[in-house]
Structures are given as C-alpha cells and as structure tokens.
Amino acid sequence: MALINLTGIQPIDYTALADEAKPGEGETIAVPVAQLIEENADLFATAGSVGAIIGTETPFDALGDIVGKIDFAVIEFPAFGDGRGFSLAVRLRKDFGFKGEIRAVGPVIPDQALFLLRAGFDTVEASGERKAAFEAALERFPAFYQSDFGGQVSVAHTRHSAEGQRKAS
Amino acid sequence: MYAYDTFDHALVNARVAEFRDQVDRRMTGELTEEEFRPLRLMNGLYLQLHAYMLRVAIPYGTLSSVQMRKLAHVARRYDKGYGHFTTRQNIQYNWPKLSETPDILQELADVEMHAIQTSGNCIRNVTTDQFAGATADEVADPRPYAELIRQWSSFHPEFSFLPRKFKIAITGAQEDRAAVKWHDIGLVVKENKEGEIGFEVLAGGGMGRTPVIAKTMRDFLPVKDLLSYLEAMLRVYNEQGRRDNKYKARIKILVEAMGVEEYTRQVEEEWEKIRHIPIDVPDEEVARIKSFFAPPPLAVLSDEVAEVDDLAAKNFIFKSWLANNTGRHKVPGYVNATISLKPHGGIPGDASDEQMDLVADLADAFSQSEIRVSHEQNLILPHVARKDLPALWAKLDAAGLGTPNAGLLTDIIACPGLDYCSLANTRSIPIAQTITERFDDLKRLMDIGPLKIKISGCINSCGHHHAGHIGILGVDRKGTENYQLLLGGSGAEDASKAAILGPGFDEHGIVDAVEKVVAVYLGEREDGEEFLAAYRRLGPDVFKEAVYGSH
Amino acid sequence: MAKKVTGPQLILANRLDDGRAVFLTAAGEWSKQVADAAVANSDDELENLMSVAQAAEVANQVVSVTAVAADESGKALAPAHIKFAMQSRGPSVRADLGYQVSPNWEQ
Numbered sequence: 001m002a003l004i005n006l007t008g009i010q011p012i013d014y015t016a017l018a019d020e021a022k023p024g025e026g027e028t029i030a031v032p033v034a035q036l037i038e039e040n041a042d043l044f045a046t047a048g049s050v051g052a053i054i055g056t057e058t059p060f061d062a063l064g065d066i067v068g069k070i071d072f073a074v075i076e077f078p079a080f081g082d083g084r085g086f087s088l089a090v091r092l093r094k095d096f097g098f099k100g101e102i103r104a105v106g107p108v109i110p111d112q113a114l115f116l117l118r119a120g121f122d123t124v125e126a127s128g129e130r131k132a133a134f135e136a137a138l139e140r141f142p143a144f145y146q147s148d149f150g151g152q153v154s155v156a157h158t159r160h161s162a163e164g165q166r167k168a169s
Numbered sequence: 170m171y172a173y174d175t176f177d178h179a180l181v182n183a184r185v186a187e188f189r190d191q192v193d194r195r196m197t198g199e200l201t202e203e204e205f206r207p208l209r210l211m212n213g214l215y216l217q218l219h220a221y222m223l224r225v226a227i228p229y230g231t232l233s234s235v236q237m238r239k240l241a242h243v244a245r246r247y248d249k250g251y252g253h254f255t256t257r258q259n260i261q262y263n264w265p266k267l268s269e270t271p272d273i274l275q276e277l278a279d280v281e282m283h284a285i286q287t288s289g290n291c292i293r294n295v296t297t298d299q300f301a302g303a304t305a306d307e308v309a310d311p312r313p314y315a316e317l318i319r320q321w322s323s324f325h326p327e328f329s330f331l332p333r334k335f336k337i338a339i340t341g342a343q344e345d346r347a348a349v350k351w352h353d354i355g356l357v358v359k360e361n362k363e364g365e366i367g368f369e370v371l372a373g374g375g376m377g378r379t380p381v382i383a384k385t386m387r388d389f390l391p392v393k394d395l396l397s398y399l400e401a402m403l404r405v406y407n408e409q410g411r412r413d414n415k416y417k418a419r420i421k422i423l424v425e426a427m428g429v430e431e432y433t434r435q436v437e438e439e440w441e442k443i444r445h446i447p448i449d450v451p452d453e454e455v456a457r458i459k460s461f462f463a464p465p466p467l468a469v470l471s472d473e474v475a476e477v478d479d480l481a482a483k484n485f486i487f488k489s490w491l492a493n494n495t496g497r498h499k500v501p502g503y504v505n506a507t508i509s510l511k512p513h514g515g516i517p518g519d520a521s522d523e524q525m526d527l528v529a530d531l532a533d534a535f536s537q538s539e540i541r542v543s544h545e546q547n548l549i550l551p552h553v554a555r556k557d558l559p560a561l562w563a564k565l566d567a568a569g570l571g572t573p574n575a576g577l578l579t580d581i582i583a584c585p586g587l588d589y590c591s592l593a594n595t596r597s598i599p600i601a602q603t604i605t606e607r608f609d610d611l612k613r614l615m616d617i618g619p620l621k622i623k624i625s626g627c628i629n630s631c632g633h634h635h636a637g638h639i640g641i642l643g644v645d646r647k648g649t650e651n652y653q654l655l656l657g658g659s660g661a662e663d664a665s666k667a668a669i670l671g672p673g674f675d676e677h678g679i680v681d682a683v684e685k686v687v688a689v690y691l692g693e694r695e696d697g698e699e700f701l702a703a704y705r706r707l708g709p710d711v712f713k714e715a716v717y718g719s720h
Numbered sequence: 721m722a723k724k725v726t727g728p729q730l731i732l733a734n735r736l737d738d739g740r741a742v743f744l745t746a747a748g749e750w751s752k753q754v755a756d757a758a759v760a761n762s763d764d765e766l767e768n769l770m771s772v773a774q775a776a777e778v779a780n781q782v783v784s785v786t787a788v789a790a791d792e793s794g795k796a797l798a799p800a801h802i803k804f805a806m807q808s809r810g811p812s813v814r815a816d817l818g819y820q821v822s823p824n825w826e827q
Binding site for chain 1 (some may be wrong): 174178179181186188190191194199203204207208252290320321322323324325326327328329330331332404407408412442443446448450451453454457
C-alpha cells in the first residue's frame, strides 16, 4: 500500500483500534464512527489523537456529535462507484468546518484523484503500483466548472475576474 | 449558439487526453474491464452486441452546420456511414473501434463537441424543446439555463458516482415538447408577476420498470438560485438514494419512498445552508451565456407567400408537410421546419453521412446555419423563411428526408432494440418498419391525425413506451419476442402513464392490434377529437374488445 | 445471462479492440464465424472451454465472455437464443452490415 498525498498535508500515522481493544496512552488511533458515538469518554481521554473510520452508509448528521473531538477522518469506500463518500467529505468540510485530514481508503481508482481532492479529501490509500497514475491524474485538468473544497474557484467566476479575462482572451 | 472560450476548450481537450490515457491503460491491461467500464461509460462508450457504441452529446439538441458536417465525417471515416439520433437528442455510432474513440473525441472537440457524461451514473446531457428560441409559444429560450447546467454538471466532483443515471429536462414553452415530467428533474421556465424569470421545479419522474410522473417541488425558483437548488437536490439524492438494487436506485424511488414533501423539506433545508456560498454563477456569467442565444437577425417578412399556397394547392404531399412539419416561429414570415427521420419502412432516427451533409448545407442556405435534434428523433431547421419552403422541401424530398409525417402515426419513436442493444429483449425497429409500411397512405394518416406510437425493446424504456398514445413494449417470452400493447400515455404537459391493454402479441399480431385500435378510434371519435382525447373519454374496454374479442 | 443453460453450448465474446462478436474454436482461437465455434456437450467440456475463454479475457483479448445454448438442429450451427443468434449475424434491419453479408465481412 502507498499513501497518495493530494493536498500536501502532513499525513497522520495511525493504528486502527482492534475490536474491544483499549488505546495505549497517547496513541494515535482510528475507530469506527459508531463506536465513537456510543462510548467515547475513556477513549478520547487515553488516546493521544483519535480519528473516525466512517463507512459510506453513515448519515452525515451522525457526525455532528464527534466531529469536534476527532483529529482526522477515514472514509471507507466499499466500491469505487459508491459516491456517498464524496458527499461525506463535502459535509465534513462544509457543514462542520472540519479542518483535519480526510483520507479515502478502499478501492478508489486513480481516475478519481481530482474528484477526491475537490470533494475535500487530503490523502488516499492505494496500491503502490498505482501511485504514479494517481499523481498523473491530479495534473489532468487545468480548470473546473465548480468551486470546490480543494480551493479551486469555478470557471464561471474566473471568467469575470481580471485574471480570467486575460486568460480567456 | 454557445461558443467555447479557452476554458471550455481546455477542459474538453483535457478530457480527450484523459480518455486516450484510459484507453491505453485498458489495452495494456493496467485497467481491468470492471474498472474501465464506468470510465468508458462516462465518455458515452458502450459495448453492444456487434461492436462498441459511441454516444455523442448534442447539448440541448442544438447543432451548427459545422458540427453536423463533423458528425457526417465521423460516420464516414470511423463508422459505417450512418448515425442514429436518439430520444436524448444525442447521436449514436454503432461500429467504432475502442482504439479509435480517442481520435473521434478529438475530432469532435475541434468543433466544440464531446461525449462527456452521455452514460454512467452521473448527470446526463440536459434536454430541451427542439424549437427553443424558434417558437411562438415560448416564455423564454431555455437553452442558456441548459448550458449553465451543462457546465455545472460536467466533471462534478461530488455527483459523478450517483446511485444511478440522472436526467434533467427543461422547457421554456407552454406546450411541453421536452417531456419534463418524465425526468429525474424537470424545469419549466416561468415568468412571475414581477416579470422575473424562474422555474417551476419538478422531481422524481422516470420511466423504466417503475414509471412515475414527476411531482412539483416548487412553483417558482429564481434563476439566480438554480444551481444551488440543483446542488441541494443532487446531494440529498446522492446520500439517500438506494444503492442496493439498481432498479430502485433512481430518484423517483427515493421521492416516492420519502414523499415529495419530505424530499422537498430536506432539499430546502440543505439549500438554505448553501445558497449564499458562491456555487451560483455571477450575473455577468448568466449574461455572457445568454448573449450566445440572442435571437438571430431575421428581417420580418410576410406570412402570405403566394408561391407556397400555389404549391400546396396542387401538391398534397407538400400541403401535408406544411401542415405537419412546420410550426409558428417568433418572427413573422418564418417557421421552424421538422425534417422527418421516419421514412415509411425506414429505421427511425437513422441518417446517412450524405443526409447529414445535406442537412448541414440546407441549414447554411435556409436556417442561419442552425440545426436541432428532437427527442422524437427528428432534425429541425429552426429559422426558415416561409418563402423558402418550396425550395427546401424539394431538396429534402429528393434526399428521402421530406416525409410529411411529423406528429402523425408513422412518426414513431423506437429504441435500437435487439438489432444492436445488448440489454434488449426484442427488436423494436422492425415493428416500426412494419407499422409505417402498413399505414403508408398519406390521406389515411392525415385523417387519423396526431398519434404518437413509442416502442421499447425492453423495460428500460428508451423508446418511451410509457408515454406513448400507443406504447409497445417488447418482452422475452421463453426465448421468443413478444410485444405488449399499452394505451393512453402522454409525454406532454398533460403527462400520463400508458396502461397495458392485455396479453402480448408476436411481431405480426402487434401490428394488427395497432390497426384495430386505430379503427376503434376512427369509429368512435367525435368531431375534431384526437386519439388521446378519445381514449381518455372512452376508456380501455372498447379497445380491449376490438383487439381481443369478447373473451 | 445467469440462467443455467443445459444441452450443447458455445462460447461467445467481444474482441477488446473493436468489440466485434467472436466465437471460441476448438483450437482455443477466436473466430468471427459461429460455424467455427467449439460445442461443449458436457460440463467438463464447457469448463475446459470456459477456462480458455477466461484466460483470453485476463490477457485482454476479449471481454464479455458468455456461454450460450447452441442450436445444432438446422443446417448450420447457431446460438439458440435470438439475442445471440443476432450477435452471430448482424442487425436484422441492415442486411448490408455484419457477418450476414459474408463470413469475411470487414476482413
């Protein structure tokens, strides 16, 4: 496995907490979101840093209670076609103002690199042999029709900015 | 027409380069078929029975003559000399090679065309009234808004992997020629009391195995709120639409399950959160796009043209063509003219490369170099002076494009069916051919009047059978082709679902059954009563009795 | 095509490059002619043919490998179901296109 860094963030090195396990003092752990919602006081007290592992079936409003306490989020794609993962990232950024790392895990493909970045993801776990393809895909498009969470401003706006008019002419 | 600027060009060219890379990676095996499939579909490339099929977008059905010539060139150079215009106002090529599709897309990009999002679980080509900007009954030209939606929905980072495909239609006219109530989202351009332009917003329509007519969510949405509202609609659907069963994944199922009130509540709640974030385009951008759709400079002419009346008086075919295939334009002295791609005995929607080239030439000579494609699989010259009609019609007629049957029984919508499509259960085209041959008598057709027959070769309903005045659905009955007969559907502003009349027929029986249905109508109709109105008044029983006898 | 087929079967696929329908022969090659297709008359024979076909799929020569019922009752071998019979001939509405034109169509 390789870690693809979409945004240049300093990626978090975490351990996924095994079932029923207790975190070590000061450990950086990732925990399924349901577990975080149910019983979290001890866990947050002990661990050094906690991330939520979020399945795509998670309704976004379930994140409201924990989002202020986590440092990073790991969104698990069961299939690359499960587009709910993109909306979850958008919700984290937009509805909750989440600033921490959002990582995509699961069978996402290089051709989704820009979609992931633009929906608010920072990093992707992918097989090592796909790293180059991911990085190439990130460079693919020079402009976008939507403003996004990767900081891009839509073409509809740049067209009417001074710089946009220079480019378009 | 909209013209690309450097941004649009750069984006479409980047897409071609991306697809070329994807095709290369597929050919070398770096991408598996499972991974490649959704990528090729997002570029409109299917694998059908005999070959790949490439579906090229014709955004909101508008083409220039230059673009039409390019479509002819692609048919000639990369395909078998023809293309098929579809119910989504697109064109399909039936024989391209995978390795050549990047070249085709590059050629298309050169004339500001693409195949982006013509398939896949994403927002598809936005469709509209084929007479947009060229019809007397219009509140406003819907195409600037369709172009806004095209741009917003292209390569959308959040909505490119929806539960299922997503179709938006928009009309600006009183008479709905875009079947907006049969779409995932339907938009009807309206003007409010203050003279402001906006939209009635409908959601949750669709065909397939569960036909549903869209429901109104909002009576009036101002233009400035269009994209943020669509974004909220798509977000709620993307999050909550079913993903466990592809037959239940369309938005119609979600809206039915939640109720339109609850869906609307959730959408409006989300919309309130996002409407002030700069999703929506600045006013200057709306103005910029609108400027491309300014009415063409047509000098007002007289509607009275002696030469037209004289020819109509002595030539019944021309007279019929005038009555059926031309419609009132905004500007006096002009019409929109429908070029029928439904010659009797022919393949609905097919056009040869020579025919495409001819239509391009005629658009240059008679219609401001502009062409439209209708969801009824015909071509339109939108801005023709009445005085030019005899010359235009003569040229069309000589090329087999003058069939005077627009809106009549033989103007049949048919999907490609089992002749091409790997999803089909039965053939559709031969049924259309047999019906049009059976009714190959213009006087009889004119007497029957407006009657829409729509044929699908499977339950996916690409042939819109649910919305046919007469609908025909092909089903596989133990390995043989069987055809069900449906009556009473409508795709217009009075949308209704057609109902199955009774047991199905073989390919000959279905044509006989259609003839019997028409005979009942002719016997029972009141003065000036069209087929659909007569069916609604009479109900199915009298038709059932004629078709199936008394048992 | 999840339906279980019993009786003689043949294997068809589409070529990766041009998508043309092709039939697996006894020699393990892909022919455009259904007449050349190998017919499996037992589960073992079918399994053998399928493993050859699937290897070709993995090797990126063909896609959409499907085993279909074969009809040997007529003069010539043909897929039994109309859909696959259509695939072996070409569109019924365009007699000028497809293998129905000639066995060497496009070659």
